[in-house]
Amino acid sequence: MIALNINDRRVEVDAAPDTPLLWVLRDHLGLTGTKYGCGVAQCGACTVHLNGAPARACMTPVSAAVGQKITTIEGAKSKAARAVMAAWEKLDVVQCGFCQPGQVMSAAALLASNPKPSDADIDAALAGNLCRCGTYQRIRAAIHEAAKTLSVGGKS
């Protein structure tokens, strides 16, 4: 059994140590908000936070996540995460929506460390998240919108 800290809860899973964290989340724990898109850390649909930093769960062996604070979209409740989700809804960023939990997680991590990102900051932080529907323009706008709400006291 492998013990993990996921969304502030301790869970134990019976999985091979080389199993990617993604499949532990999805198939062992039923946390299906984190998506499988490529399996090789190219698309970002599986983005979670490890100790607050964005990580691609599809290439993170579960053994490497032991002892870290794992946050998934289901547990993303920080001020930044809530502001990002609200902005995403306000601007109707989503289309098919499959990549969006990963986009939200990357955006939330960005805002947590950089509350007022420039377009270049956004590009750098989100370049690992693909969106086949092409919602990038709205993603940028929504991150700026979230930054705005956070700067006026996080009323979101």
Add this chain to the structure above:
Amino acid sequence: MTTTIENVSRRDFLKAGVVAGAGLTLGVWFGPHAEAAATSAGGGITPNAFVRIGADDSVTVIVKHLEMGQGTYTGLPTLVAEELDAAWSQIRVEGAPADARRYNNLFWGPAQGTGGSTAMGNSFEQMRRAGAAARAMLVAAAAKEWQVPAASIRVAQGVVSHASGRKATFGQLAARAAEQEVPAEVKLKEPAEFIYIGKRAPRTDSRAKVRGTAIFTQDVRLPGMLTAVVARPPRFGARVKSFDAARAKAVKGVVEVVAIPNGVAVLAKDFWSAKKGRDALAVSWDESGAFRLGTAEILAQYRELAKQPGAVAAERGDVAKALAGAAKVIEADYEFPYLAHAAMEPLNCVVRLADDGCEVWNGEQLQTVDQYALAGLLGLKPEQVRLNMLYAGGSFGRRGNPKSDYLLEAASIARALTGGPHAGKPVKMQWTREDDMRAGFYRPLFLHRLKGAVDADGNPLAWSQRLVGQSIVAGTAFEGMIKNGVDATSVEGAANLPYAIPHFRVDLHSPTLGVPVQWWRSVGSTHTAFATEVFLDELCHAAGKDPVAWRRELLAAHPRHRGVLDLAASQAGWDKPLAPGKAGEKRGRGIAVHESFHSYVAEVAEVTVKADGSFGVDRVVCAVDCGIAVNPDIVRAQMEGGIVFGLTAALYGEVTLREGQVEQSNFTDYPLLRVHEMPKIEVHIVASNEKPTGVGEPGTPVIAPAVANALFAATGKRLRSLPLRLS
């Protein structure tokens, strides 16, 4: 797909095979199909097949068109809410079950399905009538209850009221409304009365998709469910010769290994175990019938074919004579590679077999075709195939496979479990990204051979276009779209070129190859828009004319083309010079206009080319005429997304074959546009009172020619093949 899909044999099958419906609901057809309204448990009302009003005031709209990002789960409920005068907050959405009798696509005869950007065109009247019928029944119930004339009753924001002060919510009236007669005729609002149409209704799926709670096929979890990963042949057309499952079965979690017609499936309790098992499997393939050509050989064959006349798709005047007598003839070949759809959700579906039928969970796009295919495989009646339509993590055409490829694959796996210890367990078949990239069904590779001439006054004289490429519909249920040897989906956008050119001919070769092909967002226009709009630019340059002014002249008989052309050009500032780039950079601006799926789009692209030959697209100005823009924000979103989709193909898109093997595998070698490459996109919508037409596809085909024309303006170099490579 601009042609109505008619398939007589299928229609006959439907008549014979489908039992009369449940009789509880009324479908709003354009025909004499009115049935009695039905009451449902809990004091609710189901006045027709598309609306259910709950005692809790919820208005559930049943949407028959797949939500794959294009906004059907918002746009179609908007139509119901409009005529029902519901509050937007009370709207819920439910995907329709597979039932072609009630939920057929009105443009597709007897078949249910989503595609060809038809959802809004299909639904604009149908869903408004559904809402209006429900409203009339609520009003009738209130009139009876309050003993007042129906005409004196008002409905607004989900509340029915009367000047006397009486009022009731929809939920309070639902049970009594269910006893009212379904109106035979309803009066729809005039555009001036619209409260939702033409304004922004927030997407109904935003919240769940942002929070990760929206359920895609990948997320389906059922008791006892097994996950299957399939080993497929390395080449199209190869078969399994033999396999050794010992090492696969030794992987912890693997429970079964089964042979299916096109490969070997490994089943486990979870994806990772199944994939490890699949990777450990030893399969020997019989490649005697396999397809072994590479891209270069295919193109060489196509160039040979292009020397011979093909089936004529359009002809006027005498092209051969006009070209023979022209002072200057321009000839050029345009080439287009195979393209993968590469939706973010790799293909998958869940199948459960039971004694009385089959149940499927899927981002379901072609219900009737899939029902018949699965019924045929499993020896069932079509109505014994139950389809649960879930959100699709993109499709771009891929989930609407006319051969039901991945559904049949999953059902074959489930069937192979029959008689064993896992019989009847739900099977989730999950393709890896590599499977998704390599297992085929691509936008077909095409060659266009263009010849054209302008006269001494700079007017176009002749245009000859010969296309070579596989037919998408040949051998499928959609084969009826081939007329006189011409697959309408191959030549759409070319055969109907709108420009006033006196001598005009388009013909087509549809070679048969072993590479599986399929429609890909905007279908034929993915290549015809590029070939026509770039070649027109070539002629325009030869004529010494301005690309916008010349197009305007030649589009005098096509006001909607002209409308978007003018709007895009003016918003882009076409009449002013483009701001120069930094030292060593060249900048250019190009325009293209194209109609697809009855919507008209013009795009102006601005590019910057660096000294090293690399380039970027800085700005795109898009104008769209899609008739009434039911939800302008979603129209804009679809143009933005369509442009990114087309730009990705323009910059990167290419599936290549080497000795029959697909060379790409994942986003490493099939890159998609990323956020830092994103141009600034501005979308302008033409005000219109025409019936709404689709927006899912029409934004896509216009960007690549606009960019190629911009690159020519910047560098003088004419790029005639995709993806665009300057150096």
